[in-house]
Amino acid sequence: MEQNPIRIAEILLGLKDVNLIGVEDLGNEDSKTPLRVHIECLGERPKCPVCNGMSYSKGSSLVELIDLQSFGRPVRLIWHKRRWVCKDETCIAPSWSDVDTRIAAPRLKLTDRAARFATRVVGRDGRSVSSVARELDCDWHTINDAVIAYGTPLVEDPNRFGKVRALGLDETLFYREGRYRTQKWSTSIVDVMSATLLDVVPGKGGAEPKKWIASQPREWRDMVKWGTLDLAGSYRAVFKEALPNAVLVADPFHLVKLANTRLDETRRRVQQNILGHRGRGGDPLYRIRRLLNMAKEKLTEGANDKLTRFLEAGDPDNEVATSWRAKESLRELYAYRDPGTRQRPPRCSHQ
Numbered sequence: 315m316e317q318n319p320i321r322i323a324e325i326l327l328g329l330k331d332v333n334l335i336g337v338e339d340l341g342n343e344d345s346k347t348p349l350r351v352h353i354e355c356l357g358e359r360p361k362c363p364v365c366n367g368m369s370y371s372k373g374s375s376l377v378e379l380i381d382l383q384s385f386g387r388p389v390r391l392i393w394h395k396r397r398w399v400c401k402d403e404t405c406i407a408p409s410w411s412d413v414d415t416r417i418a419a420p421r422l423k424l425t426d427r428a429a430r431f432a433t434r435v436v437g438r439d440g441r442s443v444s445s446v447a448r449e450l451d452c453d454w455h456t457i458n459d460a461v462i463a464y465g466t467p468l469v470e471d472p473n474r475f476g477k478v479r480a481l482g483l484d485e486t487l488f489y490r491e492g493r494y495r496t497q498k499w500s501t502s503i504v505d506v507m508s509a510t511l512l513d514v515v516p517g518k519g520g521a522e523p524k525k526w527i528a529s530q531p532r533e534w535r536d537m538v539k540w541g542t543l544d545l546a547g548s549y550r551a552v553f554k555e556a557l558p559n560a561v562l563v564a565d566p567f568h569l570v571k572l573a574n575t576r577l578d579e580t581r582r583r584v585q586q587n588i589l590g591h592r593g594r595g596g597d598p599l600y601r602i603r604r605l606l607n608m609a610k611e612k613l614t615e616g617a618n619d620k621l622t623r624f625l626e627a628g629d630p631d632n633e634v635a636t637s638w639r640a641k642e643s644l645r646e647l648y649a650y651r652d653p654g655t656r657q658r659p660p661r662c663s664h665q
């Protein structure tokens with residue numbers, strides 16, 4: 315147990331190298347009036363910041379800071395800030411006062427710990443600024459200023475997203491607006507490697523994502539080695555302009571979708587050429603239209619047989635079969651996990 319009064323004060327105050335001058339209670343047992351705790355910095359006389367010579371104290375000014383509650387009462391920390399002057403009369407250094415950011419950041423009305431507390435409970439726990447202001451017995455703006463001052467570096471920290479090596483852009487339907495349920499789009503900006511959503515910007519055009527990328531620090535942008543995108547030209551332009559060194563990678567979902575669209579077109583064209591009409595219920599190619607679009611490995615043995623037989627019947631020049639093989643080869647390419655592989659993809663059936 316600590317019994318030395320100075321150490322007791324240090325422990326209660328939680329600040330080292332600080333001298334507790336005294337405690338002032340203007341409330342007369344009214345627990346709502348803040349306790350006023352007077353402190354001053356200890357430590358050596360500072361050297362002159364210009365000539366590095368000796369300084370002397372020109373007295374102190376009182377700075378009132380809002381601190382955390384203590385024993386259920388609001389607290390004001392009254393910092394007796396000493397003013398210092400260079401001893402050398404010819405020195406150009408203007409006078410300066412004590413700075414100790416452990417006590418408070420310059421120009422803020424909250425102590426450092428109170429500002430951290432406010433930032434934490436507002437930013438992380440979602441408490442309102444006004445409830446924190448009530449607790450610390452000060453006005454709304456005082457808390458808000460502190461939360462902005464302490465919170466902004468957290469939000470705008472260039473390391474907030476960490477290193478992103480593969481950046482993905484993807485359009486997403488955001489909501490439908492108004493009577494005609496007009497589609498409103500947004501673009502998701504994603505860290506592809508960790509599958510983390512970094513941000514969402516309005517629209518599915520290139521302007522907003524480009525602005526977003528450009529606003530990131532240069533070092534961050536330089537670390538992006540790959541850009542993944544659907545096949546929309548607008549995103550391709552974003553990468554070309556904002557991250558010209560990133561290698562563009564089309565995302566498999568969109569590419570396979572495109573391959574299936576081409577396969578459908580081929581099937582319809584062949585049907586039309588051979589039968590002279592659009593696909594109907596009994597036409598062989600029409601009957602396997604869904605099987606053609608399915609992933610090969612999902613076909614049962616029976617489905618696989620059906621596909622082979624109906625292709626033979628309806629696709630004399632192997633045009634649909636070729637288109638189908640191209641789609642499956644494309645899918646297989648993405649199945650490789652080892653980028654160093656030199657092996658040829660395994661051969662498909664139906665050839």
Ligand SMILES: [Zn+2]
Pocket residue numbers: 362363364365366367400401402405406407
């Ligand atoms: Zn000096």
